[in-house]
Amino acid sequence: EISSLTKAEPPNRIMSSFTDTCEGDACWAAGWLQHSLTISASISSDAVYAVETARLEGPLTSHMSPDSFPTRVVPFDITVMSIFFILLMTLVIHEIYAAYRKPLLANHEEAKSNWLQLSYLGSWFNMFFIIAMTVPVSLDFCLQMGQSATMSGFFLSSPIIGSIVGIIIGKVICGEADWNQRFARRLMIWCGQFSFLCTLTIAFLLNHSVHLSVPQRRTNFWFVILLLQVSTMVSSMPTVPMLVMQNKVTPTSEKTFWMIMAQCFRNGGMLVGPGFFALTAWAVKRGQPVAPISLMAWCYLGFLLFGECLALYSSMVLPTVLVPLPEEPSAPETEVCVTMLPNEQRERVVKNMVWYALERPFSISAIEVSTIMLLEVSYGWSTELCGTAFTVVAGASLAFSAISSVLLSRNFLTESSVFFGANLAGLFGVLFLFDFGTGAAGLLLADGLVYGMASVANGIAEGWASKAAMPGTNFSLEIYRLQNTIAVNCARFISPIVARTVLDFGGRNVYACLQLFIVFLGTTTVYKTVKLVWDNKGEDEKQKPIINKEEAMQNTN
Secondary structure, eight states, rough: HHHHHHTTOOOSSHHHHHHOOOOOHHHHEEEEEEHHHHHHHHHHHHHHHHHHHHHOOTTTTTTTOOOGOOOOOOOOHHHHHHHOOOOOOOOHHHHHHHTOOOOOOOOSSOOOOOOHHHHHHHHHHHHHHHHHHHHHHHHHHHHHHHHOOHHHHHHHHHHHHHHHHHHHHHHSOOOOOTTHHHHHHHHHHHHHHHHHHHHHHHHHHHHHHSSSSSSHHHHHHHHHHHHHHHHHHHOOOHHHHHHHHHHHOOOOHHHHHHHHHHHHHHHHHHHOOOOOHHHHHHHHTTTTTOHHHHHHHHHHHHHHHHHHHHHHHHHSSSSSOOOOOOOOOOOOOSSGGGSOOHHHHEEEEEEHHHHHHHHHHHHHHHHHHHHHHHHIIIIIOOHHHHHHHHHHHHHHHHHHHHHHHHHTTTTTOHHHHHHHHHHHHHHGGGGGGGGGGOOOHHHHHHHHHHHHHHHHHHHHHHHHHHHOOOOOTTTTHHHHHHHHHHHHHHHHHHHHHHHHHHHHHHHHHHHHHHHHHHHHHHHHHHHHHHHHHHHHHHHHHHHHHHHHHHHHHHHEE
């Protein structure tokens, strides 16, 4: 043991020169002392790392470490980069053309345009398409980057911080009061291109990080977070202008329909995303394991490809001039519409829907990140197979949204009954989240019910709030949109962190209790809202005999 210590290499050149000149016991003592210090420092460093890891790791992921994953990197293909370059140049050329003439697919004769609505719907599709692409590999990605399950939740939600800042900036520079259509259009196009360049930089940085040491990966992780903040801040600046523009081209009678359609496209993004992720993973892996970091980089390239195609379409369809909507005749209502409520109650409807925008996204965002984690860690599913969970959940949501649209359009049910009934069904679905021995099947059943019913309710909630909002008040459409978007983003920021932490340390049943509490809060808010409509409906029916009596007297005279 002593002889091995004397043969140890000195750790630095100063000690090496000293031990080369010393002799006998002095040489042995100096080498032994330096080697002891080196061992102590190494043990101390490992102990610090172990303590830090122990503070963040829960029982569910304690067996996983950065060294548990493959390290193969797949470099970016020149073909993919060429496609990006062609799409970008096409968009630039079209914008030069649109500066002097009408965009190719824009409608300057009338405000109502289904092609334009498709652009708005595509934006919602893209947002959830990105979520469905990144969530399946997010846990393995963060663990290989030297982070924990809790930090994987933070990674998914951290862009929300930049998003909130961007939304506020966008409202200030392009609000409804001082509307400038040309400026709003440029904002919607060029902010997306800046975000595209930031995300492309992130993809290159991630692919470079695979073979770095764990401390260096941790450092790069925070560079990625910073770039995500910048990217989402800039890409979120057109959010309020886009919503204001959509309101200007959407007739009041069609607002609930287009809100439900928006929810369908969100679900569509969740439905298509897993399949596109599986296709991307297959194309990248080619039958060989790939580092989760490199796979995440390729996922970024995958949704950037779709996003750039959407940006090109939007540049062709967004008008430079908006034509005012014509006056539309009042349509018969199957129940008291929120526009018929007194102003105080209309304000209460808007405020309730802002609260609901905080409660509902918390629940569905928790489902998005927690289901994948449970399936992968507790039930041993692969990342590609975990992505199919989104297909099940989004498919159920899409079916529920389509059925509710048919029922509402044919007046089989009233909006208030569908609104409240969907929340009650979601509350019932939470019970299947508890671990009663149903395994992954029970988990997916619960997710389908809770997520699907929340999708139905969300379309009606946004439609009601848009109708109840009044211009020139503190519950105008612009103010509602700003508050609603901030509430959604705050919920989506907090939810992944809380949900994955609760799962890691508490398990499935504690997570189910959290979901039960949140969904109950949302159901209570919806009940308070629909009760305003039901109460006014009762007062309206009480006054019908009086109105009929007055009409009869006038006819007699």
